[in-house]
Amino acid sequence: xxxxxxxxxxxxxxxxxxxxSDEPVIPDxxxxxxxxxxxxxxxxxxxxxxxxxxxxxxxxxxxxVSESGIRWEPMGMVQVRGKYPFLFKEKGLFHILYxxxxxxxxxxxxxxxxxxxxxxxxxxxxxxxxNDLTIWSEPRILLEAKNIPSASDYRKKPTLSHPQLVxxxxxxxMYVGSSKYGEKPASTRYICTAFSSTLxxxxxxxxxxxxxxxxxxDRWRNLATGRLSVYKGSDSYVALQNARYWDVxxxxxxxAIVLLTSIDGLQWQRAAGEPILVPAERGWTSAHIMxxxxxxxxxxxxxxxxxxxxxxxxxxxxxxSIGLLxxxxxxLRKPIGxxx
Numbered sequence: 001x002x003x004x005x006x007x008x009x010x011x012x013x014x015x016x017x018x019x020x021s022d023e024p025v026i027p028d029x030x031x032x033x034x035x036x037x038x039x040x041x042x043x044x045x046x047x048x049x050x051x052x053x054x055x056x057x058x059x060x061x062x063x064x065v066s067e068s069g070i071r072w073e074p075m076g077m078v079q080v081r082g083k084y085p086f087l088f089k090e091k092g093l094f095h096i097l098y099x100x101x102x103x104x105x106x107x108x109x110x111x112x113x114x115x116x117x118x119x120x121x122x123x124x125x126x127x128x129x130x131n132d133l134t135i136w137s138e139p140r141i142l143l144e145a146k147n148i149p150s151a152s153d154y155r156k157k158p159t160l161s162h163p164q165l166v167x168x169x170x171x172x173x174m175y176v177g178s179s180k181y182g183e184k185p186a187s188t189r190y191i192c193t194a195f196s197s198t199l200x201x202x203x204x205x206x207x208x209x210x211x212x213x214x215x216x217x218d219r220w221r222n223l224a225t226g227r228l229s230v231y232k233g234s235d236s237y238v239a240l241q242n243a244r245y246w247d248v249x250x251x252x253x254x255x256a257i258v259l260l261t262s263i264d265g266l267q268w269q270r271a272a273g274e275p276i277l278v279p280a281e282r283g284w285t286s287a288h289i290m291x292x293x294x295x296x297x298x299x300x301x302x303x304x305x306x307x308x309x310x311x312x313x314x315x316x317x318x319x320x321s322i323g324l325l326x327x328x329x330x331x332l333r334k335p336i337g338x339x340x
Contacts, residue, residue: 014329015303032057035322037055038306041053051067063133069304075134081105083098084162095165098163100124123160124145126142146158153189161227164229168195171197174194176194182224182253188227192207211266220270221258237261242257277292288311290310292325293307303326304324307322307325
């Protein structure tokens with residue numbers, strides 16, 4: 001999501017959530033498989049007055065545009081092999097952060113001399129900037145996995161994922177996932193933080209230890225942290241965590257969305273109550289709720305939460321698509337007799 005300075009994030013704790021539809025708003029297709037990690041912008045926040053959404057597939061970061069937030073049209077690819085996109089807006093400029101690793105793709109990726117000289121094959125976080133969400137600057141490297149100690153845990157090569165930026169006193173804090181847990185699909189094992197006094201970095205780890213890890217005695221977070229989506233309010237922080245857990249009833253691993261709260265953005269506790277969303281008994285959300293992004297729409301007095309989930313297989317592969325939840329404070333909902 002963008003900088004959350006205008007969002008009443010404390011209301012997230014009180015909100016009730018409802019699926020917009022039983023079907024995904026952006027289903028994966030054979031040529032764009034495994035759509036995951038959606039981040040989006042409302043029309044009032046974009047240069048062209050349209051809805052914009054970014055998500056990654058096996059191919060890279062995809063860009064979608066919509067007139068309604070429901071029907072989406074593909075606009076092409078922003079970054080080949082980029083994963084886990086995040087949007088940050090500051091001073092009228094949009095910044096997209098993502099993880100990338102591996103060798104260059106011949107005849108697909110274009111590089112300037114400087115980009116070839118600075119190219120890194122190991123897992124790292126990059127950032128590109130734009131003033132129109134269409135033309136993006138050359139990537140700048142913000143953080144390398146080798147500089148986060150826990151990124152190497154249980155891995156042959158250190159791995160980062162799910163970068164997020166939050167403005168804090170003195171600079172910027174990056175929340176980032178480190179290492180992985182499980183497979184088909186894998187989840188982020190830990191959440192760490194890094195800090196920089198400038199937006200372009202470099203970012204340095206704030207601690208040698210992870211900020212968050214699995215909580216063995218927590219029903220919904222006992223295997224791995226999964227993605228953490230952090231939102232800064234006026235005097236506190238709220239986060240949506242796509243935590244991984246052992247489903248005792250169905251005897252399998254699963255993932256759900258739980259709510260966390262914090263005063264300083266560093267010490268977190270799970271909010272009381274049930275998760276925002278758990279896997280369905282059947283269908284496209286029946287295995288894992290993988291990622292989510294939430295923003296408050298002022299003119300509708302409700303929250304939009306786009307999420308990705310898995311559950312169905314096609315040709316032996318798990319499918320992952322994007323759905324929509326709507327959140328609203330119960331007190332703001334009109335009684336049935338008062339609805340227009």
